Amino acid sequence: MNVWTKIENKLRAYASKRGYTCDSCQKEIFDYPYRRVCDACMRSLRRAERVCEKCGRETRADGICLTCKSHIPLFTQGFSPFVYYGDTASVINRVKNGNRRLAFFLGEEMAQTLMSALPDGNVLLIPVPLTKNRYKERGYNQAVELAHSIYAYLKKHNYSARLELNALEKTRESGEQKHLGFLDRAKNVLGVYHLSKRKILEEQTVVLVDDIMTTGATGSECARLIRGAGASAVYLLTAGALPEL
Ligand SMILES: [Zn+2]
Ligand SMILES: [Zn+2]
Numbered sequence: 583m584n585v586w587t588k589i590e591n592k593l594r595a596y597a598s599k600r601g602y603t604c605d606s607c608q609k610e611i612f613d614y615p616y617r618r619v620c621d622a623c624m625r626s627l628r629r630a631e632r633v634c635e636k637c638g639r640e641t642r643a644d645g646i647c648l649t650c651k652s653h654i655p656l657f658t659q660g661f662s663p664f665v666y667y668g669d670t671a672s673v674i675n676r677v678k679n680g681n682r683r684l685a686f687f688l689g690e691e692m693a694q695t696l697m698s699a700l701p702d703g704n705v706l707l708i709p710v711p712l713t714k715n716r717y718k719e720r721g722y723n724q725a726v727e728l729a730h731s732i733y734a735y736l737k738k739h740n741y742s743a744r745l746e747l748n749a750l751e752k753t754r755e756s757g758e759q760k761h762l763g764f765l766d767r768a769k770n771v772l773g774v775y776h777l778s779k780r781k782i783l784e785e786q787t788v789v790l791v792d793d794i795m796t797t798g799a800t801g802s803e804c805a806r807l808i809r810g811a812g813a814s815a816v817y818l819l820t821a822g823a824l825p826e827l
Contacts, residue, residue, distance in 0.1 A: 590614075605683040606673060618687040627673065628665040630825070637798050637818070640665045640825035647826045653764045655798040657790065657805035658815040661699045663691040666794050666822030674822045678724045678793055685724065688793075688821040689731020693739075696732065696789060696819055703742035705817075706783070707733055710792040710804060711775070713752045728821060729791040743789075749779045750804060759796075767799035777807050784812040795823040 583591075594614045601610035604620035611620050630640035634647035638660035641647045664670050677685045696705070709725035717723055726747060733745040756770045777783070788808050790801055801818035808816045 605687050618683070618690070623673075626669055628667055628670040629663065630665050630823075634660075634826070636660065637795065637823065638662050639795065639823040640667075642826055649764055649797055649826070653768070653802075655802035655805070655818075656809065656816075657798070657801050657818045659699075660795055660798065660801065660818040660820070660823065661695050662795060662820045662823040663688075663695045664822040666796070666824045670822060671794075674793060677727065677821065680720075680722050682727055685727035686731045689728045690735045692728060692791070692819055692821055693732040693735035693741075696817075697736070697739065697741055700787070700789075700817065703736075704787060705743050705789045706786045707743055707745045707789050707791055708749050708804075708808070709747065710790060710800060711750050711752045713755055716752075716755070724793045725791050728793060732791060732819070746779070746782065749777065749782065750807070751776045751778050756800075759799075762797075764797040764799055767797050768802065771800050771803040775804055775807055777811055780811040783808055786813045788813045788816045790816060790818045792818070792820045793822070795820040797824075 601612040602616065603609065604611055604623055605618045606623040607620060609620055611617065632641055632644065633639060634641045634650055636646050636650040636659060637655055639647055666674060673684060674688065677688060707729050709729040712723045729745060733743060736743040752774055753776045754774050756774045759767050759770060762770065790804050792801065795801060795818060805816040
């Protein structure tokens with residue numbers, strides 16, 4: 583038995599005596615190697631079988647979804663590891679409400695999605711910002727937490743990426759968006775974002791990071807600005823995308 587096998591056996595023995603808890607359901611797991619989320623939780627998260635070629639949401643037919651058909655978004659393409667629906671939506675919402683452990687988990691899943699979608703790397707990650715007031719009030723921006731986790735995972739896997747937290751600013755609140763369609767949301771977000779660093783965006787492959795994509799209007803507006811500063815492509819990477827209804 584070589585030394586590595588011995589070490590591995592010891593670790594297995596250790597893990598089988600003392601578990602650690604699942605970051606989603608808190609149940610104890612005894613598996614080795616370490617995983618953030620247990621099998622049951624992992625299986626319960628919904629992944630799309632067929633996605634829109636443009637925005638990446640789950641669709642009912644091949645091609646482009648109805649939302650993109652009526653208003654094509656201005657980002658190059660969208661990707662999400664999960665479908666924002668039912669229990670999966672509740673898991674993603676917990677990150678919005680401050681659960682950092684789940685942000686680590688979702689960020690790693692997002693990083694894997696990004697690595698298979700854009701295998702060449704060399705991307706600039708930019709999280710979608712909150713307004714300064716909102717950030718002060720909450721002390722937390724879920725998009726920033728996800729971006730940190732994505733970045734750490736990409737580095738660990740030698741994928742070339744940079745993280746820029748201050749390229750975009752949100753200068754005022756966009757108001758309640760929940761029940762609005764793409765056009766109303768697009769109007770709502772028009773002019774609420776501002777570029778504070780234009781030069782660093784020139785000829786870059788930008789990956790916007792956010793927790794969810796509903797209509798895609800926020801991603802589209804941010805992409806409009808970033809492309810205006812000379813970026814060659816702007817992708818939207820979210821933890822979950824609302825399926826075509
Ligand atoms: Zn679990
Ligand atoms: Zn679409």
